[in-house]
Amino acid sequence: MRIDKLLSNIGYGSRKEVKKILKNGQVTVNGNIVKDAKFHVDPIVDSVYLFGEKVQYREFIYLMMNKPAGVISATEDDRDETVIDLLNDEEAVFSPFPVGRLDKDTEGLLLLTNDGKLAHQLLSPKKKVPKKYFAVINSPVTEDDVAAFGKGVTLDDGYETKPGKLTILKSGEYSDIELTITEGKFHQVKRMFEAVGKKVVYLKRISMGPLLLDDTLENGQYRELTEEEVLQLKEFSPKEQD
Structure with a gap:
């Protein structure tokens, strides 16, 4: 990887700004001053220092x-x-x-x-990654809906969804529910409720696989x-x- 790209990618400025830093002799690789922006380094193996401090490289965020x-x-x-x-x-x-x-x-x-x-x-x-949503529905949600979602419902385009786990938190003029599904079809949660004659008026995803939303x-x-x-x-x- 080019030294200017490495430093830019981890937040030390734009490529233009990094080139100025290099020209000023503020970067060393394995103890040697490097001024050429095209100089190639291996961030895993090489020891890169900027302004006398070791550069901690990471590939992913x-x-x-x-x-x-x-x-x-x-x-x-x-x-x-x-x-x-x-x-x-x-x-x-x-x-x-x-x-x-x-x-x-x-x-x-x-x-x-x-x-x-x-x-x-x-x-x-091909993976069965569960995604859980909290939703507010504009009418009472019933145990019949729970059963229907548990079997899978037919969307407006004829697609048969995989079973979803519907939990009623509050049923009334406006109902609070949680729904866990393993698919990600376009507008799926909204369309699943439309399939049983109801409308989602508020929707929030609260988990994906093992990852829970930080409240x-x-x-x-x-x-x-x-x-x-x-x-x-x-x-x-x-x-x-x-």
């Missing part, structure tokens, strides 16, 4: 965001604000992307990372995952489906 409504789950968009727009430069420089998507009006847990292998493991349709995060806030959380995600092994 893992962020938990409490996605707010009105922001889209994309890396860029010409019209709407994206979840990447909410990041500070020191995180954005790693070029993370959202793992899966939440609808524009949906809040809650969103994982952002640049670890493509982990993202694939969590998103593969101290306000809408739009995020934090890095702990080492334990990253390990739990990597070791999470849902059963593959035939």
